[in-house]
Amino acid sequence: MRTQVGIVGGGPAGLILSHLLHLRGIDSVVLEVRGREELESEIRAGVLEQGTTDLLVETGVGDRMREEGSVHYGVNLQFGGRRERIDLHELTGKAITLYGQHEVVKDLIRTRLDAGGQILFEAKATELLDLDSEEPKVRFRKDGEEHELVCDFVVGVDGFHGVSRSFIPAEVRTEYERKYPFGWFGVLVEGPPSTEELIYALHERGFSLVSTRSPEIQRLYFQCDPNDEVANWPDERIWKEMHTRLDTDDGWTLTEGKIIHKSIVQMRSFVCEPMQHGRLFLAGDAAHIVPPTGAKGMNLAVADVRVLSRGLVEFYTSGDTGLLASYSEVCLRRVWKASRFSWWMTSMLHRFDEENAFQYRMQVAELGYVTGSRAAATTLAENYVGLPIEAEPKDVEERQTAYDAP
Ligand code: PHB
Numbered sequence: 321m322r323t324q325v326g327i328v329g330g331g332p333a334g335l336i337l338s339h340l341l342h343l344r345g346i347d348s349v350v351l352e353v354r355g356r357e358e359l360e361s362e363i364r365a366g367v368l369e370q371g372t373t374d375l376l377v378e379t380g381v382g383d384r385m386r387e388e389g390s391v392h393y394g395v396n397l398q399f400g401g402r403r404e405r406i407d408l409h410e411l412t413g414k415a416i417t418l419y420g421q422h423e424v425v426k427d428l429i430r431t432r433l434d435a436g437g438q439i440l441f442e443a444k445a446t447e448l449l450d451l452d453s454e455e456p457k458v459r460f461r462k463d464g465e466e467h468e469l470v471c472d473f474v475v476g477v478d479g480f481h482g483v484s485r486s487f488i489p490a491e492v493r494t495e496y497e498r499k500y501p502f503g504w505f506g507v508l509v510e511g512p513p514s515t516e517e518l519i520y521a522l523h524e525r526g527f528s529l530v531s532t533r534s535p536e537i538q539r540l541y542f543q544c545d546p547n548d549e550v551a552n553w554p555d556e557r558i559w560k561e562m563h564t565r566l567d568t569d570d571g572w573t574l575t576e577g578k579i580i581h582k583s584i585v586q587m588r589s590f591v592c593e594p595m596q597h598g599r600l601f602l603a604g605d606a607a608h609i610v611p612p613t614g615a616k617g618m619n620l621a622v623a624d625v626r627v628l629s630r631g632l633v634e635f636y637t638s639g640d641t642g643l644l645a646s647y648s649e650v651c652l653r654r655v656w657k658a659s660r661f662s663w664w665m666t667s668m669l670h671r672f673d674e675e676n677a678f679q680y681r682m683q684v685a686e687l688g689y690v691t692g693s694r695a696a697a698t699t700l701a702e703n704y705v706g707l708p709i710e711a712e713p714k715d716v717e718e719r720q721t722a723y724d725a726p
Pocket of ligand 1: 364365366367518529531532539612613614615
């Protein structure tokens with residue numbers, strides 16, 4: 321098998337890349353270890369930055385998102401018995417869209433398959449070869465047989481636990497990691513929403529978050545022990561904990577519903593440098609992980625492949641490798657900023673040490689400052705709606721954007 325760009329991983333990053341390349345006449349094959357159904361039903365993130373939604377709309381995969389997603393112009397921070405709203409739109413001119421990651425994945429898979437795109441499901445990449453040559457290869461297993469995909473470039477978008485990253489030799493790879501001493505217990509709830517806009521809350525008992533997936537589905541999270549188990553949390557215990565952390569004196573109370581899904585999410589920050597080696601490029605969770613408090617994970621992955629597609633388009637139209645050579649540097653600048661924001665949001669909104677009353681007071685004071693000062697609120701808002709993709713060589717905008725109409 322031969323293609324121009326071999327894409328290891330069929331999550332949002334891999335699928336969007338394949339789509340962007342297709343719009344510019346570049347061929348790719350996506351190898352995905354899971355089956356289509358599993359991929360399309362996996363409950364993950366739900367907040368899309370404006371840059372992400374713009375990209376989906378401009379490239380023709382945004383119709384259902386525009387119909388079914390919900391646009392939010394602000395978010396709430398709750399602390400010390402108060403709830404304050406950050407007006408994202410007033411402060412930045414931008415908004416966010418709530419639309420599940422697996423819905424984005426469904427839209428992309430359908431679009432790629434309708435266009436004749438090749439996505440091989442249940443295809444497990446086992447080895448990347450000849451990455452220093454002009455003909456790198458991906459070895460993979462499907463239906464019990466070994467296959468080889470010969471490419472011009474290989475892109476590793478196979479997530480944090482994927483194999484791709486390990487093919488950047490250890491001598492040239494540096495990994496930065498921070499683990500947090502808590503997890504998020506996540507539940508999906510059938511029933512009417514409790515609030516129109518997200519609520520991020522700090523309480524003496526820990527963090528909680530009220531989010532949404534649709535007018536009929538609420539998404540709730542609360543800080544838990546990372547080693548806790550779903551089985552320890554019958555529905556009544558969950559509701560009791562959420563009410564304690566969220567209900568306010570003015571009579572607002574969380575609306576209960578039918579819990580249809582429970583899971584525990586681990587929290588870590590991780591960055592791999594560089595994000596490229598020879599003809600291998602990493603993007604998304606394969607290269608970096610952020611804790612979910614800033615809602616940055618999928619958006620960072622999309623930004624990576626946007627930068628990468630520009631480089632690949634430049635290579636195939638002019639033979640220039642300048643943008644490809646700067647891929648890692650350009651992405652990492654933004655990745656580190658988003659890592660900082662996610663770490664900051666996490667630090668401000670979680671209980672790290674129940675004994676440390678001073679630290680808790682500092683967090684409440686910081687939340688008071690962030691919601692009370694326009695300058696501080698703008699700092700949060702501009703990061704939350706997404707920082708611009710910056711720092712390509714100055715003339716890049718004139719040269720081309722990867723997703724101009726085909
Ligand atoms: C979600 O709806 O799943 C969600 C929202 C905001 C976050 C993280 C997750 O910061």
